[in-house]
Amino acid sequence: MSAQYDQIGDKVADWDVLPVRSEFLEGHTIFKALGSVEEMSVLDLACGDGLYTRQLKARGAARVVGVDISEEMIRGARQYEEAQPQGIDYHVADVADMRPLGSFDVVTAIYLLHYANSPEHMLRMCRNIHAHLKPGGSFVTYAFNPEFSAKGPNSTRYGITMLDFPEAPRDGQALSAELHTKSPFTIHFSYWSRDTHEQALREAGFRDITWLRPECSPEGLAKLGQAFWQDYLDNPHAVALRCER
Numbered sequence: 462m463s464a465q466y467d468q469i470g471d472k473v474a475d476w477d478v479l480p481v482r483s484e485f486l487e488g489h490t491i492f493k494a495l496g497s498v499e500e501m502s503v504l505d506l507a508c509g510d511g512l513y514t515r516q517l518k519a520r521g522a523a524r525v526v527g528v529d530i531s532e533e534m535i536r537g538a539r540q541y542e543e544a545q546p547q548g549i550d551y552h553v554a555d556v557a558d559m560r561p562l563g564s565f566d567v568v569t570a571i572y573l574l575h576y577a578n579s580p581e582h583m584l585r586m587c588r589n590i591h592a593h594l595k596p597g598g599s600f601v602t603y604a605f606n607p608e609f610s611a612k613g614p615n616s617t618r619y620g621i622t623m624l625d626f627p628e629a630p631r632d633g634q635a636l637s638a639e640l641h642t643k644s645p646f647t648i649h650f651s652y653w654s655r656d657t658h659e660q661a662l663r664e665a666g667f668r669d670i671t672w673l674r675p676e677c678s679p680e681g682l683a684k685l686g687q688a689f690w691q692d693y694l695d696n697p698h699a700v701a702l703r704c705e706r
Contacts, residue, residue: 479620479642481693485681487603491571494673494701495601498522501566504593506556507573511538518547526562527551557585565593568600575605575650580657587665594706600667606700607655613696621698632657667704674700
């Protein structure tokens with residue numbers, strides 16, 4: 462995974478302008494699932510160039526640490542931090558093998574678990590996430606939707622196209638999606654069923670696992686209308702997932 466994002470590099474810089482990644486949809490859903498982070502310590506995994514890491518700090522988190530497997534993504538995140546210091550620490554690591562970074566109130570991960578290359582790899586990720594949470598802490602992630610349907614609307618008008626998506630994907634099957642940024646790029650990941658996600662999380666020690674479908678904010682509905690967002694809401698490419706330690 463590190464290699465593909467090292468190659469993507471600066472192409473991710475404008476992906477936050479895509480409708481699917483906007484504050485109206487993805488951001489709104491993530492922060493609704495997360496709730497307040499005021500005065501909390503937050504570990505943001507798969508942080509990329511720090512898009513959400515910076516938002517967590519701006520929302521009042523007392524301590525924020527970002528981790529990504531890609532040196533290129535962390536280089537970009539550190540450049541943002543140097544230009545506008547917020548006191549965020551960034552580290553390069555595979556979540557499955559990440560060294561201890563402390564104990565946190567919340568762990569977030571926007572697009573992580575579907576990059577596991579096996580159920581065992583996903584379990585190691587989840588165990589390490591669990592180990593970084595304080596008792597009673599929460600893990601909130603945004604991940605590929607295991608129930609995305611090849612028969613439903615694709616997400617092209619929202620900035621992302623699932624490529625050659627099978628009608629009945631199997632666990633571990635390689636998938637691809639194209640992001641329609643100014644300089645389009647393709648990402649590659651694996652399909653994992655809902656049961657596989659939940660098994661890894663429960664075996665790692667998590668409880669109260671809740672899946673949350675994306676929602677559009679009132680501002681997004683007012684700006685573009687329900688009809689614009691409906692195809693995506695009917696067949697979202699990603700969903701939020703929250704669980705507790």
